[in-house]
Amino acid sequence: MTVPPKVRLAGRRLLQAVPALLGIIIITFLLTRALPGDPAVYFAGPAADAASIAEIRHRLGLDRSLPEQFLTYVGDLATGNLGTSISTGQPVLQEIITRLPASLELTLAALLIAVGVAVPLGVLAATRPDGWVDHACRFVVTAGVSLPTFFTGLALVYVFYYLAGWAPAPMGRLDIISLPPEHVTGFYLIDALLAGDVAVARSVLAHLALPALTLALFTLAPIARMTRAAMLQALGSEFIRTARAAGLSRRRILIVYALRNALLPVVTTLGMVFSFALGANVLVEKVFAWPGIGSYAVEALVVSDYAAVQGFVLTMALLFVLLNLVIDLTYTLIDPRLGLEE
């Protein structure tokens, strides 16, 4: 059989995601069933008596054996049944699907800003080690890892909302007077532009700016640090010396030769950055009352709405695996060295 090596590599990477998925499903299952504390009590809510708890235990199948329960759980997942939220009475899957675009819009906007600032910053810092850009880069990196996201968010709210009055109140994605744009992608910014409604688009952008900036400041640090290190390594290697000796322009050496090679380790560390970003997303959503799945989970945690929390953890983990998968597949496809050795 002659399968192109790239396709085979991509297929192997896809297969590698299977154990991760299995592990995630097992852990989210164990989180409800095997830990101390009675899930029936959580699912029944705070006001339940012994009889209704017993009834819920039977209805949830908690009186059966663990393997049996696991099979039921996997079956439920396969049909998209994540249970019902006790606080809103809605199916958890439904709520997560309606709220997911808000979280994705925020996270992706933040990542775009972070990459857009961090990569040039890292490149400039590496070209002039110990120059002022390098010092600025080091400062940003140290501050970025030390600042709690929720604190940065509050500081930005104080400065730009209370003092300067430039930003709208940190209350969700839109003004109260504006209607959300017609649902196409669920990303308000894109939807508003598609609908041609400039006023709504401006309002969306104004509401998005501070939370996205907060999250970006947090994710910027690891990307800038990695870019700087990878660029330093690339610039010090022999093919750069050769390119210099051959008289290539400085710009061509920097962008085409060094950056292209340096980006590969940066892309692989993006996985870790996603892990941080998805976690920090929860905190940012709480600060800005952003109606995404993070604030949904926080509200659910307060009232011990366990089905909702479990659905949230599962969604976040699946999202994380998916993002990593996309990154690795892109990496496999764009790296010309992969697949040649075999």
Add this chain to the structure above:
Amino acid sequence: MHAPVPASIAAAGPAPRYGWLRHLRHVVTGNPVTGVAFALFLLLVIAALFGPWLVPYDPLATNAAAALQPPSAAHWFGTDQLGRDVLSRVVVATRLDLAISVAAVALAFVAGSVIGGLAGFYGGWIDRVAGRCLDTIMAFPLFVLAMGIVAAAGNTVENIVYATALINLPFYARMVRAEVNVRREAGFVQAARLSGNGGLRILAFHLFPNALPPLMIQVSLNMGWAILNAAGLSFIGLGVRPPTPEWGIMVAEGANFIVSGEWWLALFPGAALMLAVFTFNLLGDGLRDLVDPQRRT
């Protein structure tokens, strides 16, 4: 009366200690940033140990007459919505915040070292099972996993510690596994085995100490992250309950007053949090200089 100490012992005893101290002094004075980090670290330790006796007010005493006052000579950091002194609360909170993260990092360190050591030394199925479990933990966004654990196991401070320990564990386990694995067949290990040491003894007393220098740096860098995680969890309402003074929950309470301009409620606990994280990050870099001069950045 003291018996005269033989000169050779007197010379052999304190000499290495002096050398280490001199090296420490060299590092601290050579890099002023590290010196600052050590000073800040001492400040945090003092606040954690003696905080309750140093503060001017009872951190729980409410005073409705003096609610929401901006910083003044009487209340350096102002007062909160119940008239409690913010300075006192910030200082007293140091102990709880540090205790949570020290306990979590210590647990992660011990458990990670055992798992990583066994996996790296014995290899085979232990290594595969341990590796698979660690990969599964890492397949989650770590903060989200911690949220899920605390929600499932119960909303208590102990569970915050366990959850933070669990999400830190893979970093230690992987590091110890790598360090042990590299030296598994080294000459000194074979010599130890030939002189009749058992496997576990070799692992604990011959191989594991070699992993300690990089582990110490990891501990310091990890402490900052653990503090951030624990504070983040209490910020969203997990673990610590009001009115207990804790930085994360104080920022969360202060957040409601930011939009009306009362900045001091959230700023000071947030700044304390930032300072603690910053201290441990700097200390980690300083420790790296101390134990491993070659990897200086």
